[in-house]
Ligand SMILES: Nc1ncnc2c1ncn2[C@@H]1O[C@H](COP(=O)(O)OP(=O)(O)OP(=O)(O)O)[C@@H](O)[C@H]1O
């Protein structure tokens with residue numbers, strides 16, 4: 001796959017002088033879903049705003065589809081759709097008219113059928129003629145998405161697209177994003193819902209304090225940093241942990257009726273066999289065994305903690 | 310240049326105008342009618358003719374200019390300030406257009422609105438005073454250029470303003486006094502000699518004088534200098550706007 005966005009040496013400091021982004025290098029592949037994660041204030045929105053032409057970089061170059069984003073801004077911006085983090089809408093306009101404006105701004109011919117189709121997919125069609133101030137917060141956020149889709153972008157930036165959207169609609173949105181990917185749209189999204197990145201992303205980038213801390217395939221990231229937890233439920237709770245089990249650093253839950261054992265599944269020896277044989281030597285009767293994969297969220301929190309310490 | 314983008318902005322702005330057409334037209338028409346009643350009819354009947362024109366008719370061009378200048382300025386400044394305020398400017402900044410399209414759309418719409426209001430006031434004035442237009446083409450040229458250049462200035466104010474107070478500040482503190490002191494209601498020859506000199510530094514004097522010339526064939530300053538003034542003002546505004554977009558001043562962070 002070729003790269004559709006190439007960012008080199010990108011730095012940004014706002015008027016107050018603080019460095020918000022420092023030397024970011026990132027390539028986004030054509031047609032992938034790239035998830036940008038990072039704590040509040042890490043610089044995700046700033047990075048996106050620079051690529052889209054809202055904020056000016058202090059230094060660095062960005063090529064979009066082989067074109068310089070400053071010199072050939074008409075070419076590069078023509079490809080890009082943006083759903084910003086903040087909802088910004090003209091309250092007295094109608095859903096339909098604000099989408100028409102988006103289409104017009106990007107030089108596209110008027111096409112109400114296409115806009116209606118998008119509104120339909122976002123379950124907004126019965127609101128097409130409502131004023132924006134009459135919509136709920138979640139609906140407004142979907143209007144922001146509809147506006148971006150109205151001009152048929154090839155690259156779509158979604159800055160926390162599902163903040164404030166209920167669970168069911170969030171799933172709908174994931175389906176929509178995956179459908180866009182099917183059609184060849186490259187998607188870059190930021191989110192604080194890690195399950196969102198897990199559900200959709202091909203690759204994940206973690207940004208922290210303006211530095212790109214890591215870029216990796218989601219799968220390999222999960223594998224590489226993937227800790228698993230073995231959950232052992234007992235028939236009867238125990239008051240004190242048997243001494244033979246002490247070396248395993250078990251977490252005890254549910255008043256002593258559940259033990260949690262954390263291990264690295266990629267390690268040579270996971271220690272599971274030893275644990276189980278020690279367990280049977282204690283004579284405790286097991287009710288159930290489960291293993292759980294560590295989520296990106298755990299990995300992410302882990303990384304940030306390491307960085308801070 | 311993206312013709313579609315200009316059209317989209319223009320239509321969007323104009324629909325807002327037509328959505329509130331009643332307020333948009335009613336207040337300027339009402340306030341000018343009041344001027345006519347008070348200055349034209351009540352006081353005007355006691356005033357002598359100025360350069361052979363009845364006072365009621367004499368103030369018409371000035372009143373049209375007064376309204377058109379304030380309307381063009383406020384419409385354009387609000388038009389571009391509002392997206393900044395509400396955050397919807399992100400879309401203008403991220404779309405594949407340059408300042409040419411943005412300015413054409415917003416300034417075009419604001420100029421059109423003020424032109425419409427100007428025409429309606431001119432029609433209203435015929436209810437109060439008999440009006441003749443000596444040089445219709447020049448009149449239209451002055452009217453259009455004034456709408457356009459003051460819309461440009463309004464656009465600059467809208468970009469410059471950081472809050473609603475600042476948005477009102479320039480029109481209130483500069484435009485209104487300049488227009489009132491620019492000979493809307495009197496001929497500058499009625500002023501003491503020293504003030505006649507000072508007044509010549511007020512650019513609005515040239516616009517009102519030229520505009521009035523197109524109606525009554527009499528002017529305070531030569532028509533040529535009036536035309537020069539309006540062209541110079543337009544060019545100045547365009548240069549400032551060009552610089553704003555070059556540097557991203559108060560738009561791109
Ligand atoms: N207009 C601005 N002027 C000055 N500083 C700013 C501006 N916008 C953002 N910043 C600063 O830049 C840093 C990065 O902000 P940014 O919005 O990019 O973070 P983020 O990763 O998107 O965070 P979040 O997850 O909260 O959305 C923050 O420290 C913020 O205070």
Ligand SMILES: [Mg+2]
Pocket residue numbers: 044045046085159
């Ligand atoms: Mg953000």
